[in-house]
Amino acid sequence: MISKPTSDALLRRLQTTTGIDEHDVATIRALPIDIKTYEAGQTVVRDGERPTACCLLAEGFCIRSKTTWEGRRQILSIHIPGEIPDLQSLYLQVMDHDLVTLTECTLGFIPQVALKNMVRQRPNVAEVFWRDTLIDAARFREWIVNVGQRPAASRLAHIVVELRERLRVIGRGEGAQVEMPLTQEQIGEAMGITPIHANRIIRQLREDGVLEFHRGYVTVLNERNLEELAHFDGRYLHLSPSQ
């Protein structure tokens, strides 16, 4: 049984993006879950492993990443509370990337057996999760465009705006501050640039009056400047059931 605080962000997101009724909520909350606490920087599931449970991020921030043969790490996605970053492992048995905590995290492990049973018995909920993984894929497409095509300053601005949009869905993105617990090095790994270049961009964004980075969060200095730089079009987040 998933407690209210543990399921709150997940249910809020699914409610906003897909629309779920009280039966769906009851079905999801009836799932068995094993809560564990992780420190920052711990690998939850490793590339090549065969997990038997999917992990619901109840509190904290995680990343999915892949490391090249040379040891260079590319951050693929940033995850916020309410997300199930390794839901794909329900049907893709062997992990093809790492799931790593960015901050101290409370993670809820839901046995895959229970999730599979739920999917078979409740097609409605299956569709909800299916849509959720499709939105996950849409975010990856945008991530590729971002890393491949946008200049570095716009790239970082875009990441911040997307994160804020997603945090808003779970009631955490209001005000001028956006939670973003990435170090300069991790920002570089997310953007595909060296930490020195990341530092250069962070400085530039502050000097240009766009964003100011602090430990764990970012302050929006000027909304208009941010919009002009990020050119953010949130369609790919599919935030309403009709989108």
Place this chain on the structure above:
Amino acid sequence: MPRYHFHIRENGRLVKDEEGQEFHDRTVVRKEAIETGASIARDAFTSGSASLVIVDVRSEDQTCLRSDLPEGVDLALGGRVTRAFRHPAPTRSGQLQATEPSHI
């Protein structure tokens, strides 16, 4: 592990790397300098914010490591220019060129 500082100069503007990073391998330092220079240059040249990008790498003790590096690599530590890219003049070929080493 020795610590290295990557100071960046774009045209006349110098951004010092106070913190620095540790590297166990000097060939990795060289690679990091080239990648940093190339990606900063890409942004600066396309936006027109600068026409010269220099990555000046110095080790903590300011030692010049040039002789320790593989043949043909123009990375020098201790005040020499490590890698520089000049935005080609419109009339010239479209390649990035390394500039003559200079002092910061």
